Amino acid sequence: MKRQITIKDIAIKLGLSTSTVSRALKDHPDISPKTRTAVKELAALLGYRPNMIALNLRSNSTRTIGLIIPEIEHYFFSAIINGIEEVAYKNDYSVMVFQSNESYKREVNNTHAVLTNRVDGVLVSFSKETLDFSHFMKLVENEIPVVFFDRVVDGLLADQVVADDYQGAFLAVNHLIEKGCKRIAHFSAPQHLLIGKNRLAGYHDALLKHNIHVDLNLVFPTDTFDESKKLALSILKQPNRPDGFFAVNDMSAIAIIKAAHELNLRVPEDVKVVGFENSKSASLCEPELTTIDQFGFELGREACLMLLRRLKENSQPPLKPERKVIKTRLVARKST
Amino acid sequence: MKRQITIKDIAIKLGLSTSTVSRALKDHPDISPKTRTAVKELAALLGYRPNMIALNLRSNSTRTIGLIIPEIEHYFFSAIINGIEEVAYKNDYSVMVFQSNESYKREVNNTHAVLTNRVDGVLVSFSKETLDFSHFMKLVENEIPVVFFDRVVDGLLADQVVADDYQGAFLAVNHLIEKGCKRIAHFSAPQHLLIGKNRLAGYHDALLKHNIHVDLNLVFPTDTFDESKKLALSILKQPNRPDGFFAVNDMSAIAIIKAAHELNLRVPEDVKVVGFENSKSASLCEPELTTIDQFGFELGREACLMLLRRLKENSQPPLKPERKVIKTRLVARKST
DNA sequence: AGAACAATTTCAACCGTTTGCATAACGAAA
DNA sequence: TTTCGTTATGCAAACGGTTGAAATTGTTCT
Numbered sequence: 109m110k111r112q113i114t115i116k117d118i119a120i121k122l123g124l125s126t127s128t129v130s131r132a133l134k135d136h137p138d139i140s141p142k143t144r145t146a147v148k149e150l151a152a153l154l155g156y157r158p159n160m161i162a163l164n165l166r167s168n169s170t171r172t173i174g175l176i177i178p179e180i181e182h183y184f185f186s187a188i189i190n191g192i193e194e195v196a197y198k199n200d201y202s203v204m205v206f207q208s209n210e211s212y213k214r215e216v217n218n219t220h221a222v223l224t225n226r227v228d229g230v231l232v233s234f235s236k237e238t239l240d241f242s243h244f245m246k247l248v249e250n251e252i253p254v255v256f257f258d259r260v261v262d263g264l265l266a267d268q269v270v271a272d273d274y275q276g277a278f279l280a281v282n283h284l285i286e287k288g289c290k291r292i293a294h295f296s297a298p299q300h301l302l303i304g305k306n307r308l309a310g311y312h313d314a315l316l317k318h319n320i321h322v323d324l325n326l327v328f329p330t331d332t333f334d335e336s337k338k339l340a341l342s343i344l345k346q347p348n349r350p351d352g353f354f355a356v357n358d359m360s361a362i363a364i365i366k367a368a369h370e371l372n373l374r375v376p377e378d379v380k381v382v383g384f385e386n387s388k389s390a391s392l393c394e395p396e397l398t399t400i401d402q403f404g405f406e407l408g409r410e411a412c413l414m415l416l417r418r419l420k421e422n423s424q425p426p427l428k429p430e431r432k433v434i435k436t437r438l439v440a441r442k443s444t
Numbered sequence: 445m446k447r448q449i450t451i452k453d454i455a456i457k458l459g460l461s462t463s464t465v466s467r468a469l470k471d472h473p474d475i476s477p478k479t480r481t482a483v484k485e486l487a488a489l490l491g492y493r494p495n496m497i498a499l500n501l502r503s504n505s506t507r508t509i510g511l512i513i514p515e516i517e518h519y520f521f522s523a524i525i526n527g528i529e530e531v532a533y534k535n536d537y538s539v540m541v542f543q544s545n546e547s548y549k550r551e552v553n554n555t556h557a558v559l560t561n562r563v564d565g566v567l568v569s570f571s572k573e574t575l576d577f578s579h580f581m582k583l584v585e586n587e588i589p590v591v592f593f594d595r596v597v598d599g600l601l602a603d604q605v606v607a608d609d610y611q612g613a614f615l616a617v618n619h620l621i622e623k624g625c626k627r628i629a630h631f632s633a634p635q636h637l638l639i640g641k642n643r644l645a646g647y648h649d650a651l652l653k654h655n656i657h658v659d660l661n662l663v664f665p666t667d668t669f670d671e672s673k674k675l676a677l678s679i680l681k682q683p684n685r686p687d688g689f690f691a692v693n694d695m696s697a698i699a700i701i702k703a704a705h706e707l708n709l710r711v712p713e714d715v716k717v718v719g720f721e722n723s724k725s726a727s728l729c730e731p732e733l734t735t736i737d738q739f740g741f742e743l744g745r746e747a748c749l750m751l752l753r754r755l756k757e758n759s760q761p762p763l764k765p766e767r768k769v770i771k772t773r774l775v776a777r778k779s780t
Numbered sequence: 781a782g783a784a785c786a787a788t789t790t791c792a793a794c795c796g797t798t799t800g801c802a803t804a805a806c807g808a809a810a
Numbered sequence: 811t812t813t814c815g816t817t818a819t820g821c822a823a824a825c826g827g828t829t830g831a832a833a834t835t836g837t838t839c840t
Contacts, residue, residue, distance in 0.1 A: 112504075112586075114826060125790050130828060140788060160560050161506065162826035164497045165795050168448075172540070172561075180529070183724075186522045193516070193543050197550075202561055204508070204538050207529050214533075224496050225508075225538055250448075362728050369730075388519075392698050394705075394730030450796060461820045466798060476818060498796035501825050 113156045122146060133158075164226070172202045173415060174222035174230040178210045178259075183387040184357070184404045185233070188257065191408025192231060199416055201228075212237040219243040222252075229253040229415045236298055253418035257411040260302045267418065268431045269411040273303050276400040276436035277310025280354045280382040283398065285318045287444050289352030289380055293326040293343065295336055295364070297356045304329075304356070307384070311354055326350060336360035340367035344379070351379060358383035358390045361397055365443060380444040395442030407434050449492045458482060469494075500562070508538045509751060510558035510566040514546045514595075519723035520693070520740045521569070524593065527744025528567060535752055537564075548573040555579040558588075565589040565751045572634055589754035593747040596638045603754065604767045605747040609639050612736040612772035613646025616690045616718040619734065621654045623780050625688030625716055629662040629679065631672055631700070633692045640665075640692070643720070647690055662686060672696035676703035680715065687715060688780075694719035694726045697733055701779060716780040731778030743770050 119129045124143065132139045132147035139147075150156075164170045173196060177185050189205065196203045204227060208215035215235050222230050223246075230247055232254060241264065247254050248266060255267040284292050294311045297304035308327065315322050328343075330336045336355065343349060344367055355361035361383030368379045375381060375395055383390055386401035410432055421427065455465045460479065468475045468483035475483075486492075500506045509532060513521050525541070532539045540563060544551035551571050558566050559582075566583055568590060577600065583590050584602060591603040620628050630647045633640035644663065651658050664679075666672045672691065679685060680703055691697035697719030704715045711717060711731055719726055719735035726733040746768055757763065 112826090116826075126827075127791080127829075128789055130826095131789090134828095138788065143788085157559055159501075159826050160562050161497060161500045161504075162795090163828085165495075165501050165797095165826085166828060168497075168795075170497065180516070180525050181519070181522045181724075183517070183519075186517045189516050189541070190543065193541060197543070202540050202542070202557060205525070205529060205541050206538070207526065207533070221538060223493055226496050366728075388517075388695075389725045389728045392702075392725045392729050448796090451798095452796075462797075463799075463821080464819055466796095467819090470798095474818060479818080495796050498825090499798085501795090501827095502797060504825070 112159060113151075113154045114159065115156070117154065118147060118150050118156060121150060168226075169228050170226050171200060172204055172225070172227045173412070174204050174206065174225065174227035176206045176208060176215060176218045176222065176230065176232045176234070178208050178233060178235050180205070180207055183389070184258075184385050184402060187404030188233075188408035188411070191405040191410075192412040193408075194405075195409050195412035195416070201416070208235040210235040210237060212239075216243045219247060223247070223250065227252070229255070229419050231411050231415060232256050233258045236301075239300060253415055255411050255415045255418070257407060258303065261300065262302065265429055267414050267429050269407055269414060270302070270431070270433055271402045271407060272433045272435050273306035274310040274313075276384060276402070276438075277307040277354065278314045279310075279436065279438045280384065280398075280400050281311050281314035282317070283438055283440065283444060284352040284354060284380055284382055285314065285320065287352075287376070287380055289350075290320070291326070291348070291350045292320075292352040292354060293328065293350040295328050295330050295339070295353065295355040295360045297331050298329060307356060331356050331360055333359045333363045337363035337367050340364040341370065344368060344371050344373060349379075353379065353381045355381065355383050358385040358387045358397060358399055361399065361443075362389060362393050365393065365395070365397070376442065376444050382444060386439055390439075391441070398441045398444040399439050401437040401439050403434055403436070410434060448495060449490045450495065451492070453490065454483060454486050454492060457486060504562075505564050506562050507536060508540055508561070508563045509748070510540050510542065510561065510563035512542045512544060512551060512554045512558065512566065512568045512570070514544050514569060514571050516541070516543055519725070520594075520721050520738060523740030524569075524744035524747070527741040527746075528748045529744075530741075531745050531748035531752070537752070544571040546571040546573060548575075552579045555583060559583065559586065563588070565591070565755050567747050567751060568592050569594045572637075575636060589751055591747050591751045591754070593743060594639065597636065598638065601765055603750050603765050605743055605750060606638070606767070606769055607738045607743060608769045608771050609642035610646040610649075612720060612738070613643040613690065614650045615646075615772065615774045616720065616734075616736050617647050617650035618653070619774055619776065619780060620688040620690060620716055620718055621650065621656065623688075623712070623716055625686075626656070627662070627684070627686045628656075628688040628690060629664065629686040631664050631666050631675070631689065631691040631696045633667050634665060643692060667692050667696055669695045669699045673699035673703050676700040677706065680704060680707050680709060685715075689715065689717045691717065691719050694721040694723045694733060694735055697735065697779075698725060698729050701729060701731070701733070712778065712780050718780060722775055726775075727777070734777045734780040735775050737773040737775050739770055739772065746770060 115126050115129045119126045129147050132144045193203055206218040257269045260268045260270055296308050330339050353364045361381050364381050365375050368375050373379050383397050383399035386399045390397040390399045451462050451465045455462045465483050468480045529539050542554040593605040596604045596606055632644050666675050689700045697717050700717050701711050704711050709715050719733050722735045722737035726735045
C-alpha cells in the first residue's frame, strides 16, 4: 500500500513542526493566517487525510458501532439495519455488521469481535439459540454501552427497544374476531423470548375480551416457512379446523395461505390469516396478507439513537436502563 | 469508559518491562518459561485484550473491509452481504456497511468514509445515479483494493464479480419461447449499467435464435414495482398485448403478474412471466414465479474472496484486473 | 537599552503495542 | 580473575496525531 500523506510530510515540506501543522489544520487561533493558509493549501494539494487510527488510539474511541444480528437476509432485520445505518450516517458513525446466523457459538464469537474492534457501542438482537447472556454482560462490564432490540428477555440490565408485541397481537386477533372468526390458531415464537410471550398474551387477551374460550391446543410453536406449512396442512385437514390464524411472522402466515390453497380452501372465505412484520412479501403474495406493521426501520432508528445517547452521556453512575416500545399498526389486506 | 487493561498494567504488577510482557504473550523464545506463564496467568486473570487500535496503527491495516451498497433492504443485496460476511468472518475480517440509497452524492460521501476509516479494501455496487466513477478511482489511486460486484460499467480498471446476465436473460427468454410465447416484452435495467446491456443482449439473441423478430418497442426501461405495474397495466390493455414478459428483477415480474390479475388475465395461461433474482418473494407469490437464480450469496462470497486475494498479494506491479462471472440458473415455477 | 508582553512556533509527552539493539546477569572456559 | 557466550530482560524508537508548557520572535513602552 502506498504510504499515506502524513502531517509530518507537510511539516517537512514547509519547514514547520508537526504541532504547527496540526493546529493550522484545525484553525487553532494561535496560528498565523499566513501559515494556516500555506498548510491548508499544501494539505489539499497532497490530498492529506488524517489517519483515523492514530486519532482513535489517542481518543480511545472509534466512532464505530457494532451490530450483532441473527440474519441479514430476513426482511425485518434488513429494515432495521437500514434504520440503524441511517442514524449512524447522519451522526458520522460507521456500522460494523456481525451475523450470528442464529448460532449461539457464533454469537459469542461476535461479542469477542466487537471487543477486539473496540467499537464504541453495540446493538444486539440475539439468536434463537441463546439462553445464556453472560457474553453480553461481559460487554456491559467493560462499560461498552449495549442496546438490545426486538429480541429481549426479562432481567437484562441494558437498554431495550422493542415493538409493542402485545398490542400488535391484540390488534391482529381482535381483527380476526371482528371479521367473524370463532376458532383462532396461533403460530408462536419461542416462549423464552419476550416477543413470544407478549404476542401470546395479546392473542390470549383479545380472545378473552370477546369471551372466546382460550384453547392452548391451538397454540403451536413454529416460526419458519417450511415448518409452518407442514403444520398448517395437518391442522387444516382436521374436521374442526380453525377459521383464523395469527402467525408470529409473515413467512409463517404465507405458509398457512399456501397450505390452505393446496387443500382447496379459500382465503379469506374459509380461512383468514394475519401475519406480523409487514414485509415486502406480504403485499406480493396472493391474496395480499393482512399483517401487523412492526416498523423495522423506526425500530432500528430508535435503537441507534438510544445508543448514541448513551455514548454522549457521562453521568456517573450511568442512568438506569431504559426500555422503548414502538407501537405497531394493523395493515388490513385481502387475507382477512 | 472504564480504562482497558494494557500491557503496561501487567508489566508494572509483575515488575517487568512492556517489551517482556509483549514477547511473553506471543511465545517469543527469548522469554523464560517462568515469566511467560506468570505473564499469561495475570493477563488471563485481568481479562487483558490487546488494543486493536494500537496494533492497527502500527501495522497500518485494520482487518476491516468496507462495503458500499445501494440498499440493504433489497433481497438480492442482503443475500450478497450474507455471502460477504460469511467469508469475512472465516478470515477474521470485519465488515463495515455503507448504504448509498441509490444516491450519487451519498455514495461519494461513503467513499470518503471508507478512506477515513482506513479499511483494507472495499467492495462496491454503485448507485443507479452514478455516471462518474472518479470517486472510486480515487480509492484505486490510494492503492486500496476495490472489487465491484453486480453493477459494473465498461472501462473500469478494477476487479469485478458479476452474474452471467447474458446467459440468464437468454435462459429466461428461451424458456418463454419454448413455453409457446410469440411476443415477448422485456422490462430492462438502465442501459448505462452492463447488467442492463447484457440482459438486453441475452433477450435479443434468444429471440434471434428462434427467428423471432426483435421489436425494440417491446423493451421498457423500468425496474421498480410501482412503475412496472403501471406500465404493465397499460401494455396489457393493448389489443396486440405480449404473451410473455421477461423482467429485470423479481419485483417487476411480480408487478406484471399483479397487473395481469387486475385485468382478469390468467398467468401463465394468458401471459407468462419470468423474473430475475430468485428472491424469497418469488416462491411466495401466486402463481409462484419462474425466475433466474442470481446466486447472490455466492456472488458475495466470490467478491469477498477476490478482495482478500488482492489484500494478500504483494506483486509489484499488481496483477491486472480480473473479472469473475457467476453462472445463473433457471428456476421454473408456475408463472410460465 | 532593557523590560514587559503578545504572537507564533516548537518541544516533548502521550495513546498501546512491537521490535532491533543494547545490556545485565551468570556460568563456563581460558 | 578475565573473557567469552548464553540467556533473559530492558531501552527506545516507531506508528500518526494532539496538546500543555516552554521557547522563540518581534513589538512596544519606559
